[in-house]
Amino acid sequence: MGEQQTALAVDVDKRLNGFRLQAHFAAPAGFTMLLGPSGGGKTTLLNCIAGLLRPDAGRIAIGARTLFDSAARIDLRPAHRRIGYVFQDLALFPHLTVADNVRYGIAKLPAAERQLRTAALLESFHVAHLAARKASEISGGERQRTALARALVTDPDALLLDEPLAALDRATRSKIIDDLRAWNAVRSIPILFVTHSPEEAFALGERVVVIEAGRMVAQGMPQEVLAAPRHETVAQVVGFENVFDAKVTALHENQGTMLCRLDGADCELEVPLTRAGLGAPVRVAIRAGDIMVAAERPRGLSARNTLRGRIGAIRREGVRVILAVDAGVTFEVHLTPSAADELRLAPGREIWLVIKTYSCNLVHPRN
Amino acid sequence: MEWSAIFLSVRLALLVCVILLAVGIPIAAWLATSGWRWKFLVEAVVALPIVLPPTVLGFYLLVAMGPASPVGRLYAGFFGHGLAFTFTGLVIASVIYSLPFAVQPMAAAFAQVDRSLLNASAMLGASGLRTFRQIVIPLSRGGIVTGAVLSFAHTLGEFGVVLMVGGNIPGVTRTVSIAIYDHVQALEYNGANAMALLLLAFSFITLSLTYAVNRRMWRVWPLQR
Numbered sequence: 318m319g320e321q322q323t324a325l326a327v328d329v330d331k332r333l334n335g336f337r338l339q340a341h342f343a344a345p346a347g348f349t350m351l352l353g354p355s356g357g358g359k360t361t362l363l364n365c366i367a368g369l370l371r372p373d374a375g376r377i378a379i380g381a382r383t384l385f386d387s388a389a390r391i392d393l394r395p396a397h398r399r400i401g402y403v404f405q406d407l408a409l410f411p412h413l414t415v416a417d418n419v420r421y422g423i424a425k426l427p428a429a430e431r432q433l434r435t436a437a438l439l440e441s442f443h444v445a446h447l448a449a450r451k452a453s454e455i456s457g458g459e460r461q462r463t464a465l466a467r468a469l470v471t472d473p474d475a476l477l478l479d480e481p482l483a484a485l486d487r488a489t490r491s492k493i494i495d496d497l498r499a500w501n502a503v504r505s506i507p508i509l510f511v512t513h514s515p516e517e518a519f520a521l522g523e524r525v526v527v528i529e530a531g532r533m534v535a536q537g538m539p540q541e542v543l544a545a546p547r548h549e550t551v552a553q554v555v556g557f558e559n560v561f562d563a564k565v566t567a568l569h570e571n572q573g574t575m576l577c578r579l580d581g582a583d584c585e586l587e588v589p590l591t592r593a594g595l596g597a598p599v600r601v602a603i604r605a606g607d608i609m610v611a612a613e614r615p616r617g618l619s620a621r622n623t624l625r626g627r628i629g630a631i632r633r634e635g636v637r638v639i640l641a642v643d644a645g646v647t648f649e650v651h652l653t654p655s656a657a658d659e660l661r662l663a664p665g666r667e668i669w670l671v672i673k674t675y676s677c678n679l680v681h682p683r684n
Numbered sequence: 685m686e687w688s689a690i691f692l693s694v695r696l697a698l699l700v701c702v703i704l705l706a707v708g709i710p711i712a713a714w715l716a717t718s719g720w721r722w723k724f725l726v727e728a729v730v731a732l733p734i735v736l737p738p739t740v741l742g743f744y745l746l747v748a749m750g751p752a753s754p755v756g757r758l759y760a761g762f763f764g765h766g767l768a769f770t771f772t773g774l775v776i777a778s779v780i781y782s783l784p785f786a787v788q789p790m791a792a793a794f795a796q797v798d799r800s801l802l803n804a805s806a807m808l809g810a811s812g813l814r815t816f817r818q819i820v821i822p823l824s825r826g827g828i829v830t831g832a833v834l835s836f837a838h839t840l841g842e843f844g845v846v847l848m849v850g851g852n853i854p855g856v857t858r859t860v861s862i863a864i865y866d867h868v869q870a871l872e873y874n875g876a877n878a879m880a881l882l883l884l885a886f887s888f889i890t891l892s893l894t895y896a897v898n899r900r901m902w903r904v905w906p907l908q909r
Contacts, residue, residue, distance in 0.1 A: 367803075367807060369807075394806070395803070395806040396806050396810060396811065397809075401807070402804070402807040404800050404803070404804060406798075406800055408798065408800040408801050408804035410801060410805075410819060412822045421805070421810070421818075424810075468807075
């Protein structure tokens, strides 16, 4: 490995049709997930790195190799960047066979090596049996695999994946990811993986970069980014079902907590202390799965927040029961089916919601 | 049946078709890809022969080929005779006259090739020329075939430009359409009908084949949206 373990360093500023992308991060070898809502600039960022779009300013490098540097007037053409790029629509050449697609990027190699490498990649991504088929005649999952093999056969210094697996079912997706991981265990190149699915980002990435409206709003290890969102966008992006506006009503500095009243409701929540002052507007984000339900007013609990509410609606989604509970504001609560059955939950029934202080995540509202 | 006129027409049309493939593909490629702000002027010039009366085009070509123009003088200086009323002059005039019929379907086909395929090719290290040869051309076969057939058929049936530039010299510039006109002028309707029918049948068969082949191409193109 050694010399191959070089990070992709990105610093770009790009204006495009009234939109501005500003990104600054480094992606070491391994999976870095670019997470964010669509239209937030993720694809624009990949296109800048690939050289298909030219940033107004900045620098892009892989290890010591500079691909773009506005100050030094360096701007390598896409064909010279040694970057593998799997597009959202895959862009397989429809008139070529699977094998010819994979071979396309190594036309300059000697025939014997070309044959060897093509065979190896077709094997790694389990499409060897399709080698002679036209790219337009194979299934979705097979096309994803072919596109990955085609991008990696050139032995690129970095790999860009633009939601390449979005259309696939979970099982196929995880198998392809496993194959990609196996391939990268040897190569150790930075892989930038665009997704709008927090679950995917959380599950796959060694690092997560959250992008919204052209700006990076968070980055770090998945646990760091997902568990303690410090920005409203991050909370929405990483899947907090409950986000409420509130005002600070009391500070308990010695306890490390404060009270805040939810706007439009007559209820207060104890939440972790932040720098917000008395009366300041804050936003509270709570995961639906972090809220407990009690049939009667609970006693002797460590949880500080108990709110009375009435069940508005119940629906079942897979192995989850989803409640809408009216407690002045509407909370979304997720339970297991057995818990819901045991409590005999039904619409109209009065229940108590129990929320730990540290399940309340404070999010800084955008000004 | 005037076979010499028929052969002359076919020879002229084939030659023009081949020249237009060589000239038209680069022009079409440029029109499909260029971002030059004055491109619309070139597009207008290329399309002019569609709207101009053939006599207008023929008139200016005749003047350009004559001894009064620098082009005509230059040619005469090299070859010892003028371009007007020669087969070569006829070929040049026909190439210009049929240019839009070759270029427009080709440019449309090139422009229709999915941009992300071109980007994918670039990311795989291919040069612009290689991308054009191996991706754009094969995926534009339908448009190229259409352009070639249209320019062939259009040249085969042209009349006004031929009459202006070529005149009516048997074996040199007397094409089918002019022969038919002559027959009608002389009230020889049977002779005119034989050749007109041949031209009609030939044109119909050619176009049918083109459309049939093109339709098969569309069908093997499921990735194209």
